[in-house]
Amino acid sequence: MNRSDATECSVPTRRRHPLDLFTSGFAGLVVRPVSSAYARLLLCLWGARVGRGLQVMGRIRMRLLGTLTVGDWVHIRSGYANYVGGHQPMAIWICSGGHVTIGDRCRLSNTTVVCKAEVAILPETLIGGGSRIYDTDFHQLDPLDRLSNTGPVASAPIRIGPRAFLGGHVTVLKGVTIGEGAVIGAGSIVTRDVPAFEVWAGVPARLIRVLPPPSSGRTLLQNDSASGQGV
Numbered sequence: 001m002n003r004s005d006a007t008e009c010s011v012p013t014r015r016r017h018p019l020d021l022f023t024s025g026f027a028g029l030v031v032r033p034v035s036s037a038y039a040r041l042l043l044c045l046w047g048a049r050v051g052r053g054l055q056v057m058g059r060i061r062m063r064l065l066g067t068l069t070v071g072d073w074v075h076i077r078s079g080y081a082n083y084v085g086g087h088q089p090m091a092i093w094i095c096s097g098g099h100v101t102i103g104d105r106c107r108l109s110n111t112t113v114v115c116k117a118e119v120a121i122l123p124e125t126l127i128g129g130g131s132r133i134y135d136t137d138f139h140q141l142d143p144l145d146r147l148s149n150t151g152p153v154a155s156a157p158i159r160i161g162p163r164a165f166l167g168g169h170v171t172v173l174k175g176v177t178i179g180e181g182a183v184i185g186a187g188s189i190v191t192r193d194v195p196a197f198e199v200w201a202g203v204p205a206r207l208i209r210v211l212p213p214p215s216s217g218r219t220l221l222q223n224d225s226a227s228g229q230g231v
């Protein structure tokens with residue numbers, strides 16, 4: 001399929017299937033407030049600091065032994081609230097001493113975050129379904145240390161954004177910084193720093209092209225939660 005075919009092929013958006021009621025209209029009225037309130041309660045019980053306007057669809061798996069800070073108007077979709085990566089829920093596992101920050105107006109779907117050191121997802125970043133962010137190798141590299149679980153495990157902080165976009169099923173490994181407005185292609189594994197306003201993709205991710213920075217004064221997302229779609 002060449003580029004002109006791609007632009008002619010449009011997806012009908014107005015015709016709705018009755019089951020859509022449960023994933024959009026009905027969810028908007030009932031499911032979202034209930035699951036958002038439940039997620040907020042669980043997060044607070046785990047000691048997280050949660051900002052205003054958190055919206056959660058589905059259940060989040062969490063184990064928060066470190067600290068978690070969630071900014072304002074964050075949207076999270078877990079499980080089949082987003083078909084992309086819907087077989088896995090949103091999961092946040094912070095080890096003792098780890099720090100995770102999810103900035104204002106970030107949107108995450110079915111993302112697994114494992115943090116031993118620090119993971120900072122900066123404001124207005126979108127993370128696609130089934131993505132994984134691991135700031136640690138989990139295990140020692142030496143086989144005997146690994147079997148006996150002795151010795152240090154390599155871990156290093158991760159920083160993503162602001163206004164970055166990770167496609168579906170991206171993996172970000174320890175020590176990586178993904179710059180402002182950067183885009184990571186679906187299925188990529190990011191092992192090196194990605195400069196601002198660049199598109200990287202592949203395994204391991206490599207530069208595809210450079211984006212123009214957004215024109216000054218333009219706001220990419222609204223300041224509230226009402227607009228826009230999940231990712």
Ligand SMILES: CC(C)(COP(=O)(O)OP(=O)(O)OC[C@H]1O[C@@H](n2cnc3c(N)ncnc32)[C@H](O)[C@@H]1OP(=O)(O)O)[C@@H](O)C(=O)NCCC(=O)NCCS
Binds near residue numbers: 084183187199201
């Ligand atoms: C990264 C992305 C935005 C690039 O789109 P684009 O600028 O239109 O790029 P193109 O399709 O022109 O591809 C440019 C090159 O990058 C390669 N490429 C694009 N996406 C890639 C990916 N995910 N992995 C590996 N290579 C990729 C293409 O093969 C092409 O290589 P070539 O020049 O050697 O032929 C897009 O491919 C993508 O992955 N979008 C994310 C979709 C998604 O997951 N959404 C979220 C769902 S929850």
